[in-house]
Amino acid sequence: MKFCAEGHAVVVGAGPAGLFAARVLADVFERVTVVERDGTGDEQRRGVPQSGHAHDFLIRGHRIAEELFPGLGEELVAGGAHAGDIGRDMRWVIAGRPLVKGDSGLSTVVSSRTFRERHLRARVEVLPRVTVLGGQDVEGLSFSEDGSVVDGVLLAGDKGGKLAADLVVDASGRGSRTPVWLEEHGHGRVEEEKLKVDVGYATRIVRAPADVFAGDVCVNVLASPDSPRGGACQRVEGDRVVVTLYGVLGDHPPVDPEGFNAFAKSLAAPDIHEVLEVSEPLSAARRYRFPAALRRRYESMDSFPRGLLVLGDAVCSLNPRYGQGMAFAAMQASALSDHLRAEEQLPEPDVYFRRLAEQAVDPVWGMTLLSDLSFPGVQGERTPEMLEALELVGRTQFAATFDGQLALSCLRVFGLLDPPTVLLDPAIQERVHKTLSRQPV
Structure with a gap:
C-alpha cells in the first residue's frame, strides 16, 4: 500500500482480535496504537468474563499465528503449554464414542487463554511501530463534520481527548x-x-495425575442432539487441568462440587468424570452464560464512514462451545492483511467487509449455524437441503468412530481447515456407507 510515512492506525481492544489486527497493521502503518479498557497486565480481564474457561486454538488459528509470530508455538511450549497432534494426542468423543485416533500431521498447542493472550500481547508490545495503552476506555469515535469519515477516537477519563488516526479498527x-x-x-x-x-x-481448575490422560493433552466430549451436554478437559501450563462443562438450551451445569461432578458423570462418555475422580481441586467452579450467537451484517450497510473497520467478535460472536473464537479472530486478521495488501489507498469499507464475509465470516457462521440447528430446541429455519446435510454430517461423524480416514476428515473441519461441505463429497459419503455397512446392526 501507499500510505504516507506518518500514517497512524488505532485498534480498539487488546484481545486476540485486536492483537492480531495490530500485527498486520504494523506491516502497513508507521504507527499503531492499541487502546484497551482493561489493564494490559491483568490476568483475568473484566471485559473477558469467559477467559477462565477452556479455550481451544484450532489448527487454522495456530497456523496463522505462526505466520504472524514465527516460533510462538515453541515459546508457549517452553513456558509449560502442551503441543499435540490433533488426531493422535487429543481425544474427541461424539455421541459417546471416540473418533479413531492416528497421526494427522496437524499439531497445535493447548494452554489457558490468559497464558496464550499474555504471550501474544508480549509479541505485539515489542513491535517497534506499536504502542499499547492499557486502562484506557474509548468513549466515542471522532467524525468529520459531514460524518463521512472517522478520523480518530475519543478517549475517556483524565487522559481523555481525541486520538487522531488515519484508520480505526474496532476489535x-x-x-x-x-x-x-x-x-x-x-x-x-x-x-x-x-x-x-x-x-x-x-x-x-484441578491438578490430575498425567497418566489419567493416557498420553492425551486434552479430552473433548462433544454435545450432540441425543446428548446435549458436553465438556472439555485440558492439560495446561503450571501442571494444571482446566475442566469446563457445558449444556445448551438452559441445561446448565451447577457450580457446587457435588453438582459439578454429577453433571460430568451424566455426559455421554465417562472420560471427564474419570479425570475429576482422581483430581485435586485448585479452584471453585466459575460460571459463564452465552445466550445467543450474533452476526452484524456490516457488508449490507448502505452507508459506512471511511477510516473505520470492524473485526472479531464485534462483527460476529460465535457459540463458544465449538472453541472457534481465537482461530476465527486470526482468520479475520488474515482477511484484513489480504485487504491491506490489495488496496492502493486507505481501505474502502464496503470492499473490506465483503472480503471479510467471504474469507472468514460466511463459512464459519454457516458451519456453526448448521451445527446449532441440529438441536431440535434451537429456533431457526431448517430447509430441506439443511436437513439432508445434517443427516449426512451426522452419519459421517458416527462413521469416523470406526474409520481413521473419516476421523481425519472430520478433524480438518473441526479445525477450520476445510468447510463442512467436504463431508458431503460423494467419495466421502461412499466411504461412510461402506464403513457403516460393515458394522453390526
Whole structure:
C-alpha cells in the first residue's frame, strides 16, 4: 500500500482480535496504537468474563499465528503449554464414542487463554511501530463534520481527548458500541442476526495425575442432539487441568462440587468424570452464560464512514462451545492483511467487509449455524437441503468412530481447515456407507 510515512492506525481492544489486527497493521502503518479498557497486565480481564474457561486454538488459528509470530508455538511450549497432534494426542468423543485416533500431521498447542493472550500481547508490545495503552476506555469515535469519515477516537477519563488516526479498527468485542455511534451520526442501523442457544458453562481448575490422560493433552466430549451436554478437559501450563462443562438450551451445569461432578458423570462418555475422580481441586467452579450467537451484517450497510473497520467478535460472536473464537479472530486478521495488501489507498469499507464475509465470516457462521440447528430446541429455519446435510454430517461423524480416514476428515473441519461441505463429497459419503455397512446392526 501507499500510505504516507506518518500514517497512524488505532485498534480498539487488546484481545486476540485486536492483537492480531495490530500485527498486520504494523506491516502497513508507521504507527499503531492499541487502546484497551482493561489493564494490559491483568490476568483475568473484566471485559473477558469467559477467559477462565477452556479455550481451544484450532489448527487454522495456530497456523496463522505462526505466520504472524514465527516460533510462538515453541515459546508457549517452553513456558509449560502442551503441543499435540490433533488426531493422535487429543481425544474427541461424539455421541459417546471416540473418533479413531492416528497421526494427522496437524499439531497445535493447548494452554489457558490468559497464558496464550499474555504471550501474544508480549509479541505485539515489542513491535517497534506499536504502542499499547492499557486502562484506557474509548468513549466515542471522532467524525468529520459531514460524518463521512472517522478520523480518530475519543478517549475517556483524565487522559481523555481525541486520538487522531488515519484508520480505526474496532476489535472491542461483542459489546462494541460502533453500531450506536454509526446510527448517531446518520449511517443507519446495522442489521443483526441472532441464534438463541442459551449455552451455560461451569469451569474449575484441578491438578490430575498425567497418566489419567493416557498420553492425551486434552479430552473433548462433544454435545450432540441425543446428548446435549458436553465438556472439555485440558492439560495446561503450571501442571494444571482446566475442566469446563457445558449444556445448551438452559441445561446448565451447577457450580457446587457435588453438582459439578454429577453433571460430568451424566455426559455421554465417562472420560471427564474419570479425570475429576482422581483430581485435586485448585479452584471453585466459575460460571459463564452465552445466550445467543450474533452476526452484524456490516457488508449490507448502505452507508459506512471511511477510516473505520470492524473485526472479531464485534462483527460476529460465535457459540463458544465449538472453541472457534481465537482461530476465527486470526482468520479475520488474515482477511484484513489480504485487504491491506490489495488496496492502493486507505481501505474502502464496503470492499473490506465483503472480503471479510467471504474469507472468514460466511463459512464459519454457516458451519456453526448448521451445527446449532441440529438441536431440535434451537429456533431457526431448517430447509430441506439443511436437513439432508445434517443427516449426512451426522452419519459421517458416527462413521469416523470406526474409520481413521473419516476421523481425519472430520478433524480438518473441526479445525477450520476445510468447510463442512467436504463431508458431503460423494467419495466421502461412499466411504461412510461402506464403513457403516460393515458394522453390526
